[in-house]
Amino acid sequence: MNQDDALQQLSHIAHERAFGRHVGSDRLIQVGLDALIAGVESPSFVMLAGLLRIEEPEAPALFDQVQEELGLLFQPPADPRAAKWAMAYWIAGQIADGSLDPAAGTHLIWADVAYDLNYPEDLQPLVSCALNLEDWDESWGVSVEALKEEAIEAAEQLLSKQPPGERKD
Numbered sequence: 007m008n009q010d011d012a013l014q015q016l017s018h019i020a021h022e023r024a025f026g027r028h029v030g031s032d033r034l035i036q037v038g039l040d041a042l043i044a045g046v047e048s049p050s051f052v053m054l055a056g057l058l059r060i061e062e063p064e065a066p067a068l069f070d071q072v073q074e075e076l077g078l079l080f081q082p083p084a085d086p087r088a089a090k091w092a093m094a095y096w097i098a099g100q101i102a103d104g105s106l107d108p109a110a111g112t113h114l115i116w117a118d119v120a121y122d123l124n125y126p127e128d129l130q131p132l133v134s135c136a137l138n139l140e141d142w143d144e145s146w147g148v149s150v151e152a153l154k155e156e157a158i159e160a161a162e163q164l165l166s167k168q169p170p171g172e173r174k175d
Contacts, residue, residue, distance in 0.1 A: 095164070
């Protein structure tokens with residue numbers, strides 16, 4: 007793992023936590039250790055990476071310190087609907103760039119976003135992909151890989167609709 011990979015992993019976990027997903031202390035400590043080994047410098051990394059099992063409850067606060075020190079602190083929009091849309095775009099971006107399995111990503115959008123937004127039209131293609139991937143049977147005559155490709159295309163389509171000020175082009 008190089009510094010860029012370590013910073014990307016840190017950013018990913020920062021987003022997960024900001025969107026309310028549980029990230030265990032063990033993962034926070036491991037990402038600190040990975041970043042430290044990759045040469046990312048932050049005063050709090052040494053403390054985070056060196057936590058013992060009994061000290062795991064300290065990991066979230068140390069991870070927050072690391073984020074601040076590296077300028078990676080992410081705050082989703084304060085408006086709950088805007089935050090859900092930001093989460094949808096973030097997940098779609100991971101599906102599109104290949105860092106998240108399309109089945110897992112579409113399921114997250116279906117379960118954690120679309121329901122709360124009352125199933126908006128722009129998310130319907132991803133919800134359909136989630137349902138197809140979850141219910142897939144080999145008797146359908148279409149491969150899982152083809153369904154995953156459809157999910158990637160649906161994610162790219164959603165990203166193309168993202169408001170310009172929010173795009174990560």
